[in-house]
Amino acid sequence: MNKQTRIPGTTTKTKSRELAILLGILVLGLIVRGLYLCENMSKPDFTAPAVDAGFHNYWARGLAFGDWTPPNNDPDPLIRSTPYLRPPGYPYFLAAIYKLTGTGYLAPRIVQITLGLLNCCLVFLICKRWFNLPVAIIGTIMMATSWHLIYFEQEFHAVSLFIFFLLGAIYTLNMWMEKGTAAPILVSGVLLGISALIRPTALLFIPIVALWLLYISRRKGYSRKFIPACLCMLIGCLITILPATIRNYAVGGDFVLISSNGGINLFIGNNEKANGLCSQELTGLGQFKTCYDYPAIVAEVEKTEGRKLKASEVSGFFSRKALDYMMHNPGTVAALTAKKAILFWGPSEISHNKVIQCERDASITLSLLPLNFPFIVSMSVIGFIGIIAVHRNSRSQNDKDASARFNVSILLIAIVLTSFLAILPFFVSARYRVPVIPILIIPASAGCWYIIAVLRVKQIRPIALTVGG
Numbered sequence: 001m002n003k004q005t006r007i008p009g010t011t012t013k014t015k016s017r018e019l020a021i022l023l024g025i026l027v028l029g030l031i032v033r034g035l036y037l038c039e040n041m042s043k044p045d046f047t048a049p050a051v052d053a054g055f056h057n058y059w060a061r062g063l064a065f066g067d068w069t070p071p072n073n074d075p076d077p078l079i080r081s082t083p084y085l086r087p088p089g090y091p092y093f094l095a096a097i098y099k100l101t102g103t104g105y106l107a108p109r110i111v112q113i114t115l116g117l118l119n120c121c122l123v124f125l126i127c128k129r130w131f132n133l134p135v136a137i138i139g140t141i142m143m144a145t146s147w148h149l150i151y152f153e154q155e156f157h158a159v160s161l162f163i164f165f166l167l168g169a170i171y172t173l174n175m176w177m178e179k180g181t182a183a184p185i186l187v188s189g190v191l192l193g194i195s196a197l198i199r200p201t202a203l204l205f206i207p208i209v210a211l212w213l214l215y216i217s218r219r220k221g222y223s224r225k226f227i228p229a230c231l232c233m234l235i236g237c238l239i240t241i242l243p244a245t246i247r248n249y250a251v252g253g254d255f256v257l258i259s260s261n262g263g264i265n266l267f268i269g270n271n272e273k274a275n276g277l278c279s280q281e282l283t284g285l286g287q288f289k290t291c292y293d294y295p296a297i298v299a300e301v302e303k304t305e306g307r308k309l310k311a312s313e314v315s316g317f318f319s320r321k322a323l324d325y326m327m328h329n330p331g332t333v334a335a336l337t338a339k340k341a342i343l344f345w346g347p348s349e350i351s352h353n354k355v356i357q358c359e360r361d362a363s364i365t366l367s368l369l370p371l372n373f374p375f376i377v378s379m380s381v382i383g384f385i386g387i388i389a390v391h392r393n394s395r396s397q398n399d400k401d402a403s404a405r406f407n408v409s410i411l412l413i414a415i416v417l418t419s420f421l422a423i424l425p426f427f428v429s430a431r432y433r434v435p436v437i438p439i440l441i442i443p444a445s446a447g448c449w450y451i452i453a454v455l456r457v458k459q460i461r462p463i464a465l466t467v468g469g
Contacts, residue, residue: 018133021133022124025140025141028144029117029144029145032145032365032369033113033117036363039364040154041106047105051289052157052290052291053155053156053353054071054156055077055291055292056157056158057156058070058077059091060091060097060098063095063099070292074290074292075293075295075296076292076295077292077294077295082252083252083311084244084247084259085259085261085291086261086291087196088197089194090198093161097111112153112154112160112161113153115163115164116160119149119160120140124137126139126167126170126408129171130405131446132449134449138448138449142376142445143438146371146437148373150365150366151359152431158198158199159431159434162198163434163438166438167439169188170411170439172184173188173212174404177408180222185233187236188233189235191236193239193240194240196240197244200258201422206234206237208414208415209233209411209414212410214226215410245257248311253310256315260312260314263315265426266318266322266323267282267318268426269322269340272325275336275339276427277350277351278429285304301314340423344428344433345377350429351429352431373433375444376440377440378444379444379445379451380440380442381447382444384447385447387446390405391406412442415439416439419433420436
């Protein structure tokens with residue numbers, strides 16, 4: 001990136017121009033989301049969410065208003081008297097909205113739409129800070145018009161909330177890379193801890209981030225700061241997770257770090273009837289259609305074991321069954337894992353509680369939005385290749401900007417791959433892969449700018465340099 005002499009007032013004008021561009025994109029994103037909200041309000045499940053979304057709604061309303069009467073004469077899921085079965089982060093977030101706004105179903109959607117627009121801002125800040133303004137503009141437009149994100153912002157699922165904290169953690173981690181101070185890494189630990197309360201597989205990011213911190217420490221001469229940085233990150237993570245762990249022990253006398261559904265989800269993904277998707281049938285133990293069914297399943301497991309079991313012991317029962325199946329059927333499990341990998345990276349939207357593709361096709365707004373997962377993946381690959389090429393070509397010139405982009409890209413790749421590998425032992429669903437979309441959009445926007453540069457200059461060598469310039 002060429003350094004130029006600053007002209008008085010230029011910085012202010014530049015910032016005003018950048019703010020105007022960002023606001024324009026956010027208005028576009030708001031219009032699209034508003035149009036979809038108008039469509040969504042006429043759907044029956046707008047005020048009657050079902051399956052997992054309905055369970056989140058029930059849990060949140062119980063917390064907010066104290067009414068724990070299960071809907072539709074369903075059995076009591078025992079939320080208050082047992083360790084958390086599902087991660088508590090999103091239901092508590094939803095409960096806070098209900099507590100502040102009342103019983104209506106519109107306010108949560110508006111809050112989640114706001115979160116979606118904030119996620120656009122975070123991608124803009126990340127791209128602008130470590131790439132350039134054109135890359136930031138492209139990335140923010142992608143975020144504002146991605147139908148996947150718009151769709152899940154209006155569902156009672158944790159997607160937009162999880163993305164918000166994950167992007168925040170990425171931003172603060174890269175602030176630490178620049179300055180090496182304790183505050184950003186402590187904040188990133190808190191954000192990763194909250195992410196884990198929303199989706200416990202986020203705990204896998206902790207060792208990955210620690211390795212990245214080690215890499216950055218060695219490259220930037222922060223060797224003495226590595227251990228303090230890891231400690232700060234762990235402290236931030238623990239102070240957010242411990243309340244859930246303490247609560248679980250208080251109500252159940254059982255050590256459950258966050259939630260106890262890991263075992264049953266592992267079994268759903270690894271049994272003789274597993275097909276890579278979420279299955280309701282648990283052979284010999286009944287059906288697991290919703291979380292209201294879980295107490296009955298626990299009762300069947302206790303009959304099998306001949307004693308009362310704690311939540312962690314039930315999870316362990318399912319984990320052992322899954323691991324036993326995996327050990328005795330390695331070929332089948334390998335083929336099943338390969339199928340999950342193909343489903344994760346494939347073009348189809350894998351349904352779970354709803355048929356996502358049908359939802360999109362039925363929406364005038366969503367069906368007109370062209371951005372799809374294969375395009376984002378393809379552009380992100382081009383972006384990563386361009387960033388690596390720039391880094392290799394500029395090492396002899398000691399280009400700090402190119403080095404910073406390369407370091408950011410390593411973190412993004414690590415988070416995407418960890419998210420992917422975290423899903424493989426379980427089952428694939430559209431809502432579980434959606435959080436990687438904003439992460440991929442960052443290099444994808446660089447990839448788009450790379451292609452634009454190709455078309456403009458029609459030369460290979462100068463092109464990669466424009467991605468950072």
